[in-house]
Amino acid sequence: MENKNRLSAIKNLKTMMMLVVVLYHCCLFFTGNWFHRVRPVYSAGYITFFSGWLNTFHVQTFTMASGFLFYYQRTEQGKHKSDALQDIRRRGRRLLRPYCVTAITWVIPFYIYYNGVDLTEIVKKYFLGYAPSQLWFLLMLFWIYGICYFLFDKIPLSFKGMIKIAVLSFGGGILLDKAGLNIFQISTAVKYLFFYFSGAFLYAQKDRKTERKDILISCACSVGMYSIVFLLGQKEEKYDILKAAVMVITFFCSAAGVYMVYSAMICFQEKLDHMRYGRLWNALGNNSFGIYLFHQQIIYLTIIPLNGKVPPVMQVGISFITAICAAGLIASVLRKWNMTKALYGL
Numbered sequence: 001m002e003n004k005n006r007l008s009a010i011k012n013l014k015t016m017m018m019l020v021v022v023l024y025h026c027c028l029f030f031t032g033n034w035f036h037r038v039r040p041v042y043s044a045g046y047i048t049f050f051s052g053w054l055n056t057f058h059v060q061t062f063t064m065a066s067g068f069l070f071y072y073q074r075t076e077q078g079k080h081k082s083d084a085l086q087d088i089r090r091r092g093r094r095l096l097r098p099y100c101v102t103a104i105t106w107v108i109p110f111y112i113y114y115n116g117v118d119l120t121e122i123v124k125k126y127f128l129g130y131a132p133s134q135l136w137f138l139l140m141l142f143w144i145y146g147i148c149y150f151l152f153d154k155i156p157l158s159f160k161g162m163i164k165i166a167v168l169s170f171g172g173g174i175l176l177d178k179a180g181l182n183i184f185q186i187s188t189a190v191k192y193l194f195f196y197f198s199g200a201f202l203y204a205q206k207d208r209k210t211e212r213k214d215i216l217i218s219c220a221c222s223v224g225m226y227s228i229v230f231l232l233g234q235k236e237e238k239y240d241i242l243k244a245a246v247m248v249i250t251f252f253c254s255a256a257g258v259y260m261v262y263s264a265m266i267c268f269q270e271k272l273d274h275m276r277y278g279r280l281w282n283a284l285g286n287n288s289f290g291i292y293l294f295h296q297q298i299i300y301l302t303i304i305p306l307n308g309k310v311p312p313v314m315q316v317g318i319s320f321i322t323a324i325c326a327a328g329l330i331a332s333v334l335r336k337w338n339m340t341k342a343l344y345g346l
Contacts, residue, residue: 007069009269010069026319030312037114037300044312056250059192061258068203074152081149096138096139097345101343129185140192148196148200155197169197218259226250283332290344291324293344294331
């Protein structure tokens with residue numbers, strides 16, 4: 001497939017994954033481990049399973065797309081390789097400025113509203129970046145950019161090179177986690193390093209033809225491995241060997257899920273590309289970053305009024321549509337002024 005078609009597929013993929021991230025967060029309430037202000041009235045094990053499966057590949061796929069575009073710009077456009085300090089500073093403005101502005105004006109006020117003023121927790125979560133709600137992705141991407149800026153010249157984009165990155169990413173993430181070094185999402189960045197490299201690797205496979213059977217095989221692997229993880233996860237706390245098995249299987253499950261989405265977007269690129277000319281899809285693509293910044297807190301606002309009042313699937317659907325529309329509207333308004341457009345990275 002020509003580069004322009006693959007790039008178009010990746011752009012569609014990023015928009016699609018933004019929607020999946022929002023859907024995932026809408027489902028997450030029914031796991032019982034999210035939004036502790038209220039507990040779900042209805043039990044919905046099928047939503048718990050579905051959200052867990054989405055969690056194995058949604059952000060990983062977005063990270064892969066970022067690596068794909070990074071490597072394209074580096075090899076084809078000569079970017080991201082001539083002036084490290086200037087390039088990293090520019091990436092900081094793109095990612096860290098929206099992080100700070102959104103945290104201060106949007107995320108932290110909601111945290112205070114639902115949890116009260118706890119300066120210790122606020123500093124730890126947001127100013128040290130240990131658990132900054134949906135904004136963790138921006139910190140992680142910044143670290144990965146800096147690491148890969150130098151690492152791409154050291155490790156070849158071959159199967160052997162990808163094995164090295166997998167070991168570094170998987171093992172390094174575990175070691176940093178055990179050392180408690182997730183300040184500013186450093187250990188998370190190491191964990192996602194493999195998926196960023198995967199994007200570059202997939203870009204380098206220009207001559208490989210992606211077929212529909214790739215979608216079916218990778219989907220079967222993704223669902224099958226997650227089913228095993230889901231079953232083992234109910235007993236893993238009792239046995240260390242099961243914990244290790246769950247981590248390893250989850251890693252391969254994520255890789256299969258990422259390739260599943262990539263294969264689907266490549267195979268159906270022409271049909272999806274027609275959607276880009278539609279006003280709705282175009283608006284979603286233009287406002288995808290803003291939707292990501294603001295969607296989670298809007299979902300919070302829908303939970304209490306809907307909890308126990310409507311069936312779980314309906315609640316997920318209403319929360320999803322409300323979050324997309326409201327966050328998209330906020331992003332559209334902020335894009336009208338140059339100052340707010342710059343501050344929020346829109």
